[in-house]
Amino acid sequence: MFDFERKAYYMEKKATSCTAILVGKNASIDGSTIIARDEDGYDGINPITFRVFPAKDYTGEHYVSSYNGLAVDLSGKGCRFTATPAGVDKKDGTLESGRWDEQGINEYNVAMSSTETETTNPRVLGHDPLVKNGVNEDSMLYLVLPFIRSAREGVQRLGSLIEKYGTGETNGIAFSDKDEVWYLETAGGHQWVAQRIPDDAYAIAPNNMCIQEIDFDDSDNFMYAPGIQEFVKKYHLNPYPGKFNFRKIFATEDEADAYYNTPRTWYGQKLFNPSIEQEPTSQDMPFIRRPEKKIAVEDVEFFLSSHYNQTPYDPMGTYSSGTPDEMKRFRSIALDRNQSSCILQIRNDVPAEYAAIQWINFGFHSYSPYVPFFTNVNDTPANYAYAPEEAEPEKSAYWMYKLLEVIVEPRYHEFINEVNAFRDQCQSYAVSRVDAITAGAAHKSGQELINFLTAENEISANHTTTSARKLLNSLIHQALLNSKFQFERGDNL
Numbered sequence: 363m364f365d366f367e368r369k370a371y372y373m374e375k376k377a378t379s380c381t382a383i384l385v386g387k388n389a390s391i392d393g394s395t396i397i398a399r400d401e402d403g404y405d406g407i408n409p410i411t412f413r414v415f416p417a418k419d420y421t422g423e424h425y426v427s428s429y430n431g432l433a434v435d436l437s438g439k440g441c442r443f444t445a446t447p448a449g450v451d452k453k454d455g456t457l458e459s460g461r462w463d464e465q466g467i468n469e470y471n472v473a474m475s476s477t478e479t480e481t482t483n484p485r486v487l488g489h490d491p492l493v494k495n496g497v498n499e500d501s502m503l504y505l506v507l508p509f510i511r512s513a514r515e516g517v518q519r520l521g522s523l524i525e526k527y528g529t530g531e532t533n534g535i536a537f538s539d540k541d542e543v544w545y546l547e548t549a550g551g552h553q554w555v556a557q558r559i560p561d562d563a564y565a566i567a568p569n570n571m572c573i574q575e576i577d578f579d580d581s582d583n584f585m586y587a588p589g590i591q592e593f594v595k596k597y598h599l600n601p602y603p604g605k606f607n608f609r610k611i612f613a614t615e616d617e618a619d620a621y622y623n624t625p626r627t628w629y630g631q632k633l634f635n636p637s638i639e640q641e642p643t644s645q646d647m648p649f650i651r652r653p654e655k656k657i658a659v660e661d662v663e664f665f666l667s668s669h670y671n672q673t674p675y676d677p678m679g680t681y682s683s684g685t686p687d688e689m690k691r692f693r694s695i696a697l698d699r700n701q702s703s704c705i706l707q708i709r710n711d712v713p714a715e716y717a718a719i720q721w722i723n724f725g726f727h728s729y730s731p732y733v734p735f736f737t738n739v740n741d742t743p744a745n746y747a748y749a750p751e752e753a754e755p756e757k758s759a760y761w762m763y764k765l766l767e768v769i770v771e772p773r774y775h776e777f778i779n780e781v782n783a784f785r786d787q788c789q790s791y792a793v794s795r796v797d798a799i800t801a802g803a804a805h806k807s808g809q810e811l812i813n814f815l816t817a818e819n820e821i822s823a824n825h826t827t828t829s830a831r832k833l834l835n836s837l838i839h840q841a842l843l844n845s846k847f848q849f850e851r852g853d854n855l
Contacts, residue, residue, distance in 0.1 A: 417508075472515075486549060669697075731784070740812055
């Protein structure tokens with residue numbers, strides 16, 4: 363049985379994990395806004411589901427976090443939203459271990475991804491300590507996403523909650539709608555800033571504080587906690603008077619950041635700005651970049667499932683991998699504790715009713731595929747909605763892809779070509795599915811459209827699941843027929 367004390371420990375220790383990328387609409391190849399993030403666990407097990415939660419009236423609901431005791435009285439009508447909750451479902455549809463919704467899209471096509479774990483420096487924390495029962499990662503999406511109609515509203519609502527209740531963590535949270543992409547970062551117990559990602563730019567967040575210069579006179583592109591300037595001035599926190607660099611004032615910039623975090627930014631910027639020369643350990647890489655090419659969903663998939671491919675730092679022992687020391691020098695984006703990855707895409711070239719797609723990858727992201735799920739739905743595929751305590755790969759997509767990880771890992775070089783072919787086939791299938799579903803949705807509306815998209819998601823999931831099971835069957839047979847423990851009569855002669 364899965365140990366819930368262990369799970370509680372994991373939830374408490376869930377730090378220094380996840381990688382995020384944000385893409386403005388004019389930086390993407392098709393005019394979509396994109397926010398995307400890998401969810402990594404403290405270890406290799408954290409069952410994840412994909413769910414849709416219906417619209418409801420929250421008036422009178424007394425929300426209490428199962429993890430830190432945060433108590434919030436809710437009110438008002440909330441809209442439908444999707445999410446990828448961590449935790450085991452009970453038969454009544456509630457979550458055994460409490461809310462932990464991670465990332466999703468609501469019925470107004472507003473996307474939210476929470477969170478990117480970050481750190482505040484000890485000096486700041488001395489003046490504004492973390493709040494043990496504040497608004498933490500487990501609660502953020504549930505308290506915000508059902509109640510907002512734009513990315514900007516998401517920033518404002520979460521910022522207000524941080525100001526009122528404080529937070530017990532330092533986090534980065536992404537919001538998007540069809541027009542705008544925002545990144546909000548908390549610091550200390552009550553401080554926060556948010557920056558709009560320019561339409562023609564992208565940004566990468568790798569577990570360290572990212573936002574740099576704040577323009578307090580530019581309300582179109584920056585939001586912040588009231589009093590943050592006075593707080594910094596009162597406690598003499600700004601090492602560079604005359605400007606307000608949020609990262610330099612509030613962040614840590616230690617050796618662990620240089621080797622655990624910043625190389626992931628370096629690699630992403632190497633992919634999208636290959637002409638720029640930077641050191642992987644540099645802590646002065648800009649948060650915002652204009653890409654040298656338009657960025658597609660497939661590019662985001664590659665980045666989020668990458669492991670310093672074609673560099674000496676690739677830990678997989680590939681053609682390009684360097685020395686043993688180089689191969690283990692930096693924390694990889696893809697690693698054993700990958701749990702889920704979501705690409706939240708809001709398209710601008712189709713009607714709003716079917717513009718939003720949540721691309722989901724469960725398991726180890728270098729082995730498993732991204733599956734496109736339209737979010738204007740009333741249910742999710744059964745095997746994506748089920749992630750029990752025990753490994754049930756026949757019923758659970760999460761456990762199926764975790765099994766794939768277990769089988770491939772010991773025979774990586776033997777199996778990776780077949781795995782890559784499988785992922786390529788799934789990617790092509792996914793692209794074709796988006797085209798087909800978009801075309802089929804064109805003459806539908808209302809409940810008929812919702813039912814159609816729900817059924818089509820099921821078809822996409824079933825096809826990819828069948829392909830994954832065929833791959834598993836092939837790899838299992840190959841492994842069994844090539845055991846190291848073979849011995850035939852005469853082998854000792």
